[in-house]
Amino acid sequence: MNSSCSEIDIEVVRQQLDQPSRSLGFPAALECEFANELRSTEQRSALFTSFFLMLLWAAYLGLDSWRWQFIRGGEYAEEFLLGVAMPRVLVMLCFAWVVWLLSRASTPLQQRNVWMAILVLACSSGIVMTSYTLRNVGLHETSSVLLLTVVVALYPLGVPLRQMLPVAAAVCLICGLAGPFMLKKPADMLTHWVTMGSMVVTLFLSAVTAYYRERAKREQFLLRKLLKWEAGHDPLTGLGNRRLFNDQFQRYMGHTRREQQQQLFLAIIDIDHFKLYNDHYGHQAGDEVLRKVAKVLRGHLRRPLDLAVRLGGEEFAVLVHSDNAQGCSSYIQGMVNAFRDLNIPHAASPTAAYVSVSIGLAQMHDGDSMDSMFSRADKLLYNAKQQGRNRLCMEPTAQPRSRLSV
Numbered sequence: 001m002n003s004s005c006s007e008i009d010i011e012v013v014r015q016q017l018d019q020p021s022r023s024l025g026f027p028a029a030l031e032c033e034f035a036n037e038l039r040s041t042e043q044r045s046a047l048f049t050s051f052f053l054m055l056l057w058a059a060y061l062g063l064d065s066w067r068w069q070f071i072r073g074g075e076y077a078e079e080f081l082l083g084v085a086m087p088r089v090l091v092m093l094c095f096a097w098v099v100w101l102l103s104r105a106s107t108p109l110q111q112r113n114v115w116m117a118i119l120v121l122a123c124s125s126g127i128v129m130t131s132y133t134l135r136n137v138g139l140h141e142t143s144s145v146l147l148l149t150v151v152v153a154l155y156p157l158g159v160p161l162r163q164m165l166p167v168a169a170a171v172c173l174i175c176g177l178a179g180p181f182m183l184k185k186p187a188d189m190l191t192h193w194v195t196m197g198s199m200v201v202t203l204f205l206s207a208v209t210a211y212y213r214e215r216a217k218r219e220q221f222l223l224r225k226l227l228k229w230e231a232g233h234d235p236l237t238g239l240g241n242r243r244l245f246n247d248q249f250q251r252y253m254g255h256t257r258r259e260q261q262q263q264l265f266l267a268i269i270d271i272d273h274f275k276l277y278n279d280h281y282g283h284q285a286g287d288e289v290l291r292k293v294a295k296v297l298r299g300h301l302r303r304p305l306d307l308a309v310r311l312g313g314e315e316f317a318v319l320v321h322s323d324n325a326q327g328c329s330s331y332i333q334g335m336v337n338a339f340r341d342l343n344i345p346h347a348a349s350p351t352a353a354y355v356s357v358s359i360g361l362a363q364m365h366d367g368d369s370m371d372s373m374f375s376r377a378d379k380l381l382y383n384a385k386q387q388g389r390n391r392l393c394m395e396p397t398a399q400p401r402s403r404l405s406v
Contacts (some may be wrong), residue, residue: 010229010238015223024214034221035160042158046258047102049155050119054095057123060130061088068138076137083133084365091126094119113159117167124149124171132182146175146195150202154210161214165207172199236287237294240309246315248307249370252319255305256364261263264364265320265328266377269297272356272389273349274314280348289317289355290314292342300335317377325363332361356390363395 003400004288012027026034064084071080098119101107127145134140150272154161179192209331232244239246249266256264271277271293278286297318318335320326336357344355360381362373376395384393 001086010226010233011091013222013226013229017219017226019372020219021216024160024211024218026218032150033225035109036161036226037160037221038217039112039270042156043102043105045155046116046157046159046326047099049152049157050095050099050102053123053152054099057092057095061092064130066086071137077396079133082135083136084130087126087129091122094122103308104203115165116157116159117164120149120153120164120167121170121174125174128175128178128182132178136182136184137189144166146171147198147202149205152197154206155204156213161207161210167212168203168207172196172203175199208249234294236309237290237310238314239294239298240307240385242309242311243307245307245311246370249319249374252305252307252321253364253368253370253373256321262321262323263325263328265322265325265361266364266373267320267332267359267361268374268377268381269293269316269318270381270385271314272385273346277355280346289344290388292344293339293357296335296338296342300331302331302340328361329392331393332359351389358384358389360384361392361394 003388012030016030018024049339068080068085068390071077079184098115101112101115107154124146127149131145149171150168153164153171157164176196179189179196183189232240232247234241252264256262271289274289275288277289293316294310297316301308302319305319305321309317311317318332319330320328336359339357340354342355346353346355349356356380360377360379360383362377362380364373380393380395384391387393
């Protein structure tokens with residue numbers, strides 16, 4: 001995702017699916033991500049189309065070069081140079097520049113879209129000038145190619161319809177105004193207005209087609225995003241699931257080894273006597289406890305790379321980046337204090353009168369694998385339970401085990 005795009009709320013995705021907008025627009029962050037995906041999926045299409053049209057334009061440039069030998073020195077020589085040769089060369093340079101930009105993956109999205117719009121406008125203006133100039137000097141003209149310009153503007157080029165539709169409309173406007181200003185023979189105006197009528201019809205049909213095509217793409221984008229989210233998240237709590245945890249855990253360990261600026265910690269959190277809570281209060285109440293725990297964990301993630309997941313049942317895990325063990329311990333304690341403030345009664349618990357948790361906290365060491373670090377944290381959680389629950393156990397090298405102040 002583009003760095004300018006903020007984090008997407010999955011509820012916004014669901015809302016867009018339930019109540020699709022007919023205006024082909026999403027909230028800012030979601031629109032940003034869609035635009036980047038549109039660019040990625042249609043990059044080859046845009047590059048191929050631009051390159052093909054550049055070759056076609058080069059063919060016309062070659063034809064004009066051949067025509068020049070018959071016009072050179074005549075009364076239409078200057079008009080041909082200004083109205084045909086110069087526009088051909090300028091548009092050719094524009095084609096070459098845009099093709100080069102499209103071939104570079106690092107080209108900013110907004111810059112790319114602007115130049116695609118400039119290319120369409122430049123190409124249409126060039127076609128108008130060359131076609132009507134050729135008609136004025138009595139040579140074969142190609143005004144029918146203007147229809148292709150409108151179609152191309154609304155072709156899948158990785159630019160949203162609401163950005164390219166005004167460009168296509170501007171092409172029609174340029175062509176409509178060019179006829180009365182450029183054409184010298186009154187008889188040519190009839191052909192001009194017939195061409196304009198064809199362009200308006202083509203614009204309408206192309207716009208309708210492009211609208212439904214992009215609407216389908218937007219719906220597919222939302223569905224893919226929702227499915228991807230659901231594949232990596234727990235539906236009850238909204239936290240990441242074991243699959244996401246395994247993927248991110250491995251990546252975070254590699255990141256910690258490379259950067260070596262912060263240490264990585266793994267906390268495994270287990271709700272004490274959760275089965276007894278379900279038996280006493282019912283499973284719906286138990287689900288509500290899980291959601292409240294998840295809300296506390298999610299609300300205390302302080303760094304972009306910190307991650308909270310539900311491993312399964314009443315067990316959670318948090319991956320924490322911290323400068324040292326003491327800082328991480330204080331961070332985990334802050335989570336526990338927030339959980340304590342919930343003060344959820346647990347009459348069936350032999351440990352406390354409220355819902356309590358046990359935590360095992362392990363620090364990443366040199367040579368650690370994902371399994372070895374998880375195993376140590378799990379063992380520390382087991383120790384916390386053996387020693388009476390409602391406590392945090394850390395590795396002796398990090399900090400002595402301590403009872404939680406809950």
